[in-house]
Structure formats: C-alpha cells, structure tokens
Amino acid sequence: MTPPAQSEIATASTSSAAPQLAALLQGTGISQLDQTGWIRVTGEDRVRWLNGMVTNSIQQLQDGEGNYNFLLSVQGRIQGDATIFAEPDALLMETAASQVKVLMPLLDRFIIMDDVELADATGFQSGLLVAGPKAASLLARIGLNVEDLALLQKRTMPWNTAQVSVLHVESPLIPRFELWADADTTPKLFEALQNAGAVLCAAQSLEWLRILEGTPLYGADIRDRELPQETGQIRALHFSKGCYLGQEIVERIRSRGNVHRTFSAFRLDGELPAVGAALQADNKQIGELTSVAAIPLPTDGGMIVQLALGYIRREALDRGVPLHYAGGVAVPISLPFSAAASSALRPASESSERV
Numbered sequence: 001m002t003p004p005a006q007s008e009i010a011t012a013s014t015s016s017a018a019p020q021l022a023a024l025l026q027g028t029g030i031s032q033l034d035q036t037g038w039i040r041v042t043g044e045d046r047v048r049w050l051n052g053m054v055t056n057s058i059q060q061l062q063d064g065e066g067n068y069n070f071l072l073s074v075q076g077r078i079q080g081d082a083t084i085f086a087e088p089d090a091l092l093m094e095t096a097a098s099q100v101k102v103l104m105p106l107l108d109r110f111i112i113m114d115d116v117e118l119a120d121a122t123g124f125q126s127g128l129l130v131a132g133p134k135a136a137s138l139l140a141r142i143g144l145n146v147e148d149l150a151l152l153q154k155r156t157m158p159w160n161t162a163q164v165s166v167l168h169v170e171s172p173l174i175p176r177f178e179l180w181a182d183a184d185t186t187p188k189l190f191e192a193l194q195n196a197g198a199v200l201c202a203a204q205s206l207e208w209l210r211i212l213e214g215t216p217l218y219g220a221d222i223r224d225r226e227l228p229q230e231t232g233q234i235r236a237l238h239f240s241k242g243c244y245l246g247q248e249i250v251e252r253i254r255s256r257g258n259v260h261r262t263f264s265a266f267r268l269d270g271e272l273p274a275v276g277a278a279l280q281a282d283n284k285q286i287g288e289l290t291s292v293a294a295i296p297l298p299t300d301g302g303m304i305v306q307l308a309l310g311y312i313r314r315e316a317l318d319r320g321v322p323l324h325y326a327g328g329v330a331v332p333i334s335l336p337f338s339a340a341a342s343s344a345l346r347p348a349s350e351s352s353e354r355v
Contacts, residue, residue: 016202017202017204017205017208018205018296018298019199020199020200020201020202020204020205021201021205021208021209021295021296021297021298022298023132023198023199023201023205024131024132024174024199024201024205024206024209025132025133025173025174025209025212025298026132026133026298027132027133027134027197027198027199028130028131028132028133028134028135028138028193028197028198028199029129029130029131029132029198029199029200029201029205030128030129030130030131030190030193030194030198030199030200030201031128031129031131031200031201031202031206032126032127032128032129032190033126033127033128033129033178033180034097035096035097035098036094036095036096036097036122036127037094037095037096037097037098037099037100037120037122038092038093038094038095038100038120038121038122038124039082039092039093039095039100039103039104039107039118039119039120039121040090040091040092040093040118040119040120040121041090041091041092041093041116041117041118042089042090042091042116042117042119043114043115043116043117044115045114045115045116046090046091046115046116047059047091048114049110049111049114049116050084050091050116051241051242051244052242052243052244052245053071053107053110053244053245054069054070054071054082054084054244055069055070055071055072055228055236055237055238055244055246055247055250056068056069056084056236056237056238056241057238057241058084058086058091059241061084061085061086062086063086063087063088064085064086064087064153064154064155065085065086065152065153065154066083066084066085066086066094066152066153066154066167067083067084067152067235068081068082068083068152068170068233068235068236069081069082069083069084069236070228070233070236070237071103071106071107071245072228072244072245072246072249072250073224073245073246074245074246075246075249076227076228076246076248076249076250076253077224077225077226077227077246078218078222078223078224078226078227078228078231079102079103079106079224080095080099080102080103080106080218081095081099081218081222081236082094082095082099082103083095083152083169083170085152085154085167092121092154094167096218096219097122098219099218099219100120100122104118104120110245125165125180125181125182125183125186126180126181126182126183126186127178127179127180127181127186128178128179128186128189128190128193129176129177129178129206130176130177130178130179130193130198131171131174131175131176131177131201131209132174132175133174133175135174135175135176135177136175136177138193138196138197138198139166139177139193141196142159142189142192142193142196143159143160144157144159144164144166144179145157146166146168146177149166149168149177150168151168151170152167152168152169152170153167153168154166154167159181159185159189160185160188162181162182162184162185162188163181164179164180164181164185164189165179165180165181166178166179166180167180170235171213171215172213172214172215172335172336173209173212173213173336173337174209207293208293208295210291211265211291211293211295211307211308211309212295212307212335212336212337213335213336213337214265214309214335214336214337216231216232216233216263216290216309217291220275220290220291221263221290221291221309221310227249227250227253227259228250228253229250229253229254229258229259230259230261230262230263230311231263232262232263232264233263237250239251239254258314259314260313260314260315261287261311261312261313261314262311262312262314262317263309263310263311264287264309264310264311264312264317264332265307265308265309265332265333265334265335265337266289266307266308266309266310266323266330266331266332266333267305267306267307267330267331267333268292268306268307268308268325268328268329268330268331269306269328269329269330269331270325270327270328270329271327271328272292272294272306272327273289273292273308273325273326273327273328274292275289275290275291275292276288276289276290277289277292277325277326278325278326279310279312279323279324279325279330280323280324280325281316281321281322281323281324282321286312286313286316286323287310287311287312287313287316287323288310288311289308289309289310289325289330290308290309290310290311291308291309291310292306292307292308293306293307293308294306295307305337307333307335307337308330312332317332
C-alpha cells in the first residue's frame with residue numbers, strides 16, 4: 001500500500017490514530033487500498049520488453065512471484081516505482097494510483113515493434129490491507145491460510161463462494177498482506193476481519209508506520225531527481241540482468257563504490273520542522289528532511305518520538321558531525337524503529353545498509 005502525502009493527512013486526529021498505530025504494531029490493523037493502482041502488461045514480448053524497462057530482473061519470476069522495481073530516465077533518475085508480479089499470461093505492475101497516469105505514457109513510448117499491450121487495471125478489483133504481528137493468525141481464523149505464503153508471493157484462494165488474491169507484501173517491521181477481490185466480496189471480507197478483531201486504520205497511523213519502517217515514498221521521499229542508489233533501496237536493483245533504461249548510470253555508480261548523498265532516518269530533538277527543512281553542518285547545507293512526524297508509541301509511558309526521513313551528504317554522515325535544522329538537532333538513527341527498544345535508538349553508522 002502507498003500512504004497519501006503528508007499534506008493530505010495533516011488534519012487527522014492524533015487521539016484516534018494512536019490506538020490504530022498500536023493495533024498495527026501489536027495486533028492487526030486493516031485499511032482499504034484505495035490509493036493503489038495496477039498496470040497489466042500482456043503480449044508475447046512482455047517479459048523481454050519490460051525487463052528492459054525496469055531495474056530488477058523479472059525474467060526468472062514464476063507464476064505468483066514478484067519483485068520491487070524502479071523505472072528510470074535515460075539519465076538514471078527515478079521516474080516511478082512498482083512491484084511486478086508474474087501471471088501465466090501477463091505481468092502485473094502494482095504502484096500508486098497517482099503513478100499510473102504517468103507510467104502508462106512513459107512505458108508506451110518504448111513499445112516500437114514489440115508485441116506488448118498496456119492496460120490500466122486499477123478498477124477491476126478492490127483491496128484491503130491486513131497488517132500486524134497477528135495478521136496471519138487472524139486471516140487463518142476467517143479461512144485464509146497465509147502461513148506458507150512467501151514474501152512478495154501472490155496466490156488466489158477460495159473464500160466462501162468467491163476467489164481472493166492474497167499478496168504477502170514487503171514490510172521491514174510487521175507482516176503485511178493484501179487481499180484483492182471483486183466489489184461484492186471485499187465488504188464481506190472487511191466485516192469478517194473486523195468481527196475477528198482487526199482494527200480499522202486510517203491514513204495517519206499508516207503514515208506513522210511507514211516512517212517507523214524507514215520506507216521511502218515515491219512523490220515525497222523519492223522524486224524524479226533521485227538516483228537509485230541514493231535511496232538505499234538496493235532491493236530494487238539487479239546488477240547482472242543485462243541492459244535496461246538508465247542502466248549505464250546505475251552501473252557507473254556501482255563501479256565507483258558509492259554516492260555523494262544517501263537516504264537516512266533521523267531522531268529530531270527540538271521543534272518539529274516542516275517537510276523540506278534543510279539540514280546543516282559546519283554552517284553548510286548538507287541535506288534535507290522529506291518526511292517528518294511526531295509519533296506516539298504504544299509504550300507504558302506513552303512516549304512520543306520525533307522522527308524524520310531525508311537525505312544527507314555521505315561525508316557528513318561518515319564523519320559523525322552534529323546536524324542542525326531550524327529549531328533543533330537531527331541525529332541519524334537506524335530504522336526500522338523497534339518500540340521495544342525505544343530507549344536505545346541506535347546511530348545509523350552501527351547498522352548495515354538495508355537491502
């Protein structure tokens with residue numbers, strides 16, 4: 001699921017969002033997937049052609065398997081992201097609904113003599129997110145067994161008299177599953193999940209969860225000026241798949257060993273800044289904050305932690321120099337953030353890069 005931009009959730013009620021976050025971190029939360037879009041790719045040349053358009057390898061995907069990808073410009077700048085799943089006669093690209101209208105024309109420009117067709121499949125099914133440490137057991141309680149569903153695997157299961165597509169989606173902090181079914185079945189699934197104990201979660205709690213995970217969002221943390229390695233999402237890259245759009249830049253960065261700026265998480269001590277606030281060290285701007293939140297953790301003391309995601313010059317991070325923003329100090333930390341270890345936030349230099 002792709003949460004909405006922070007400007008869309010600024011008016012959400014913190015008092016109602018806090019118990020929703022607790023449900024996501026300690027139990028099971030559910031939410032409608034009304035911000036998710038789908039592109040269906042068909043035709044005899046679909047695998048070869050799409051493999052040349054995205055940063056990960058999709059040639060070896062078997063039916064129901066998926067992986068995360070960037071779509072790049074010729075200059076290697078990120079134009080969008082998508083998780084791609086294989087079906088017997090198609091490839092399905094899951095992305096934000098807002099990206100579909102951008103990615104469709106971008107992809108269509110590169111269909112020349114290829115047997116490939118693109119279709120916007122966003123409205124054909126409706127979806128639910130089921131997330132939390134107890135999500136799998138709750139789904140089993142309503143008749144959907146997901147215990148053996150591998151990460152980024154998609155499987156169609158019978159439920160009552162209907163068919164439900166279940167996706168085990170990526171999340172570094174808690175288990176997440178997506179349920180996709182026809183418009184008549186989804187409300188029945190929703191009711192069954194709520195009756196089994198799942199808590200309805202709105203946009204604010206899901207945004208807090210995203211920041212606790214340290215997952216960058218396209219359009220907020222990832223813009224069309226970012227290079228893939230700057231985002232830290234190495235899971236989206238395959239370095240031996242062959243040629244694809246923008247590959248020359250990605251390979252040049254890999255061969256040189258690093259990038260000048262990198263995506264990071266920060267603990268904020270001071271006033272909560274606005275999104276876009278500059279980071280400074282030694283009176284020089286060395287970064288920016290792209291997502292910011294004061295998050296009420298489900299702890300006995302009701303701890304509120306101020307966290308941010310953003311970019312920082314690599315040399316400033318490596319040197320460990322003090323980082324400032326207008327109104328406070330930013331301390332680089334490791335994410336995902338564990339509420340159980342809330343008293344011991346680790347410096348980012350102590351953890352290995354997320355892959």
